[in-house]
Amino acid sequence: RFIQQNHNGYVLAESGAILEYLQETWDSGGLLKPQGIDDKLQYRFWLHYAEGSLMPLLLMKLVFASLGKPPVPFGVRSLGSLLGKGIQKTWLDPQLATHARFIDDHLAARPWFAGERLSMADIQMSFPVMALLARGGMHDLVHIEAWRQRVEQRPAWQRAIERGGPFTLPGA
Template sequence: MLTVHHLNLSRSQRVLWALEELELPYQIVRYQREPTMLAPEALKKVHPLGKSPVLEDEGTVLAESGAILEYLQETRDPEQKLKPSDPQARIQYRFWLHYAEGSLMPMLLMKLVFGSLGKPPVPIGIRTVGKLLGKGVQKAYLNKQLATHAAFIESHLAQNPWFAGETLSMADIQMSYPALALLARGEQGEMPHLTAWKKRVEMRPAWQRAIQQGGPLDFPGT
């Protein structure tokens, strides 16, 4: 039996979605974030990094969303439902699998951190300076970078209904967390193509089942 160590309001929602798309049986071990929004120490008993998601499969313990999704596709997807067969689509598939955490998510995390420098748990004595620093970095660098990423994603989805082409793939599942976080921030103006992609995702029964299993998906700092 596959076991998902699932943290609320986290990227582990992607693993639940993948499992539902593949119609695989699994069990969930649930964890709640601390008041600081950090993962609880209990997760370190499962994997040394103490992060979620973690997948257990008959003694094999895997961390990192992308690695887990690729593992599931390679070991539990004999019909290749979630990996395109077209060579050009596979290039896109590989790119978006890595882009999600390698390029887009770091920008969103930096936005979250710098947007929080004027708030607890930052010590009260330096919050004013922290707020000014955070706003400065966002204005000078982060906002421009995120605008570039938003335009890039919009341009791609203007020509493709899914990230790897004509059909849903693990690339969409991997992109779901940062793409939805980008939309939730609402700072990039209208993104009609990404919004249309979001609607296609939310119409999928597997997505709906994953939300029922994992709980509402929300994004800190939005």
């Protein structure tokens, strides 16, 4: 279906590239891209950080948490569970905690990822940050929580929830 409805014959992959294309094509007023150099650099950083740094860790958490469950063969589930829990406890969870603190510290100084207003960087970061909150088992991330509340209070977010149903993560 997408191939039949793509814009101007372009087939795009990678969420950051798609968001940049959408912004450049339909955001003629530049509302979703910062104008100042400092905010532009933050914008670019967070567009890539989401998929390049945070999502791989979240995906690993999902995989390692699944090692003790079907479809892993019954005979190796206990070993898989032990292995998965061990890797999460000794390496993965501390990594996620470091990233969570980094994000929380960044949001302590500004309301949005790339400055004083919502940008495509916030849209890009929305899924991994919400997955981190749901699966990370971390607390006291007050600036991330405040950011999440700002996102969820936006009329566009509320319309999306009305149309698509509540935001949920499988297995969360």
